[in-house]
Amino acid sequence: MRNHWLTSFLLFMLLLTGCDGGDSSTTTTDQGSIPANAIQIDIIYAPESQDYMPKIMQDFNDSYRRGINPVTGQPLAEGERPIFISGKNGSSGTVMQGIVNALIAPSNSNVERPVIFQPSVSHWLALANSLSRRQIFNLSEARPTALAPVVMAIWESRLNAIRQTVGYDDIGWEELLQVLDAPNGWQDFGIADGRRTVFYGHTDPFVSSTGLSTLIAEFYAAARENGFTGRVLTMDVVMDEDVRSGVREIEQLIRHYSRRTTEFKNYIAQGPEYLDFVALEENDLIAINRGLTQYQPPERLVALYPKEGTFWHEHPFGIVNGDWVTAEEQAAARVFTDYVLLPDPQAYIMSYGFRPANPDVPLGFPFEEQYGVTVEGPATVLDVPDAEVIVAIQESWTFVKKQADIMLLIDISGSMAQENRLEQAKQAALAFIDQMETNNRVGLTVFDTSVTEVVPLDNLERNQQALRQAIQSLQPQGGTALYDATVAVMNNIAAASDDGDRIRAVLVLSDGEDTESVQYDLLAVTNAIRATRNDLNPVIVIPVAYGSAADTRTLSRMAEASNTTLQSGDPNNIQALLELIGSYF
Amino acid sequence: MLRRSTIVLILFIVVIAGLLGYDRLVRTQPPLEITLAVDPLAETWVRGAVEAFNASQTTINNGTTRVRVNVTTVINDVRVWTGAAGWTAQSHPLLWLPSSSAALQYRPSNLAYTPLVPSLAQTPLVWGGFISRVQVITDDDRLPLDWPSVNAVLAAGTWAAAGATDVRGNVNMALNWPTGSMAGLAALVSGVADLGGSSTISRSSLSGSAYEAWRQPFAAAVRNAQRLGESPAQAMASRGASVADFALLPEAQWLVSLNELLRQERLVFSYPAYQVLLDFPLALWDDASTTDLQRQAAAAFAAYLAGPAGQQAASAAGLRPASGVVDSSATLFTVAAPYGILADYVPAQVVPLPARTEADILLRALE
The missing domain is CATH 3.40.190.10 (Periplasmic binding protein-like II)
Known part of the structure; x- marks a missing residue:
């Protein structure tokens, strides 16, 4: 009996000592599952x-x-x-x-x-x-x-040209502004066949960090040009009209804007013919040089860490x-x-x-x-202004940014009656007008078998009502003279004075199936688009395709000639489309 | 009939099994968990110590209750005493380990913390800078690297104006941002004490033309430091002099980033004449809601932190012992010695952090 008691006690103790006091909190290991009690x-x-x-x-x-x-x-x-x-x-x-x-x-x-x-x-x-x-x-x-500093991504040939001309390596906004002011543009910097205009780009400062940092840097550059010697931008400096004029002058270099750097990487990667330099985060520049963008860059882009300082995106x-x-x-x-x-x-x-x-x-x-980068990175940074000053800089953008001349070219041919295409195009055009700042100039041209300028280019503030009424009254009829219409509009815009202070664009809303052109073919259209490339402000053509059977090949060719991309007029995607198009301006 | 030797053997086994079983019984019971909030400056040290402490299965209450410490909050002291932490009588950690005992003095009266240990470790403030900058500040070692020489370059604003030929740009100084760290407040206090030539900071020290003449260039030079994160030393290690040329930081922060900092450029360290020590007290929430078991558990953990294992963990994190000198085996201090860190450093003049009223004024100094 006593042996039994002893044996039982020992077994109990041994069992007790063998107990695991650990707990388990996870009930499932399925991929994507949320652990219990998480x-x-x-x-x-x-x-x-x-x-x-x-x-x-x-x-x-x-x-x-x-x-x-x-x-x-x-x-x-x-x-x-x-x-x-x-x-x-x-x-x-x-x-x-x-x-x-x-x-x-x-x-x-x-x-x-x-x-x-x-x-x-x-x-x-x-x-x-x-x-x-x-x-x-x-x-x-x-x-x-x-960590990623904001850099000026500039083609190596361009940076070398600047360095050779000024005679030193330490380059910043000061030297970039010298190129801007040079009467013969890049030709004054030793690039014999170089454009007389410098093309620059940055993203939307209300949406993009790079855009915001760049705009602040432009204010620093303009302020220093106007004798500012302080460390940090203040409200007085940002509101100074001379400083704003200086920023406006820098913004005149803009070929067009972009909402986000995601798209801009692809724009710049097309080569120096398209843009000379853009503000990017260093990681984007690396991605371009690694060939990770839609286009393979024709030469190396290099990071210019402006000598005046930049911002770290942390x-x-x-x-x-x-x-x-x-x-x-x-x-x-x-x-x-x-x-x-x-x-x-x-x-x-x-x-x-x-x-x-x-x-x-x-x-x-x-x-x-x-x-295209250096291990050392930037040598100095700019002081971050107070939040109120940053807000003032953001809000100034409406006044300092480059304004645009935009012709809406709407296809009203009979085929646009199918699948409600014209109605979709009209909705998009009306929404586009709604979101444009009123100091841009907008006009309306329509085409079927023939081409008609319905509302001439004018400040949106003045012709907004006329545009709305004209768009709402459009009815589908006749054939499609897409090529003739596009060349006519291109010629009109190109013939207008290119005073250098406005982005010029044609927004083509069409199903793309040309049936009636008598004067021009697709080659003539793409040639007309390319012919403006060396203008102070090349005409940007942005085609938007409507309908499931849209002739996307034709419209894509037009987009390629203008270094843009064909957009889909899918009515479910209208807001994204507007954001994308609107961010060009 | 069992033989005598068999009975002895069985009794021996019963006793051993009993002891083991009892131990397992205690270990399988839910432990008494005590919660702890810690300042980021002590986080690495305390987390390591907590892990070791919990693994040690320490018991209280005559060995019947296991203790487990849970670091529930890592929070800057300033957020606690300014009320931003939102601690209340109903919701608060049992233990609070701030970086400075001044944080305990400044706390709102509804926070029932009382010091359990007045100091568990120390770290002094240390000037550190990239040598190319320090040479300009010290006029090639003719001046000490301290507030008077620093103030001169701060007033110059740019390195060119300060007489530098190889360094360009604005003069950028770093410190822990005062509204987020007692270390930042300590740096401000050191500067004001040096300005007034006194280790006592009064309200009159914080006004007047001399104070403004010092404050304005200082505020301009440290402007970007607010965006460097919790460790300006780490930011300088990753981004070099582009973000800060030199800084006044807790010694521990320099030491843990030293190897990485040296990849940028050689550093020079120096102790300010008017020193402010961070002393890492441990405080217990002590009111009627606090149980005796909680008090015992807190005492056990405090004893661990103050004991050899806890102190060794502190020195591994770059902190000095609460009393005595740095152990000669403390690697971080040995490695930093060639750059000016003194294992046997004894401050000549220790400036206590001022009263809450003056601290509040100082927190607004950089606005």
């Missing part, structure tokens, strides 16, 4: 982070699914909750406004409520605080996660202080930030052309001379 956080990141962020999030989530803390590499401790991150990309300016709206205008159509906001540059975090009049972001606590993780974010979610956001800054994710980010924010990761591929 803290879920959302991030909205800059568009350029789209290349790397999904994999980083995936690796982070996978680690938690396996029960491993991805930062420490250790199994989850007792009571430690896994974290699950999900995200999407968004243009910094749009998302910033969405977060501000969530606080002050929650019924607005653009409302965003992320836990982490990763804009390209911290300007947007400061703007969010300023516009909302709250400390949505602790600027000094937003940790940089991927891709900070701004953890939101909003009523939709709990302290626990903020702590989880910090864990994700810690993870992104680990050497492996940083090395992965670097492979896409961003400099690592964690200095433990030495600079390596693709930071090589063959990709």
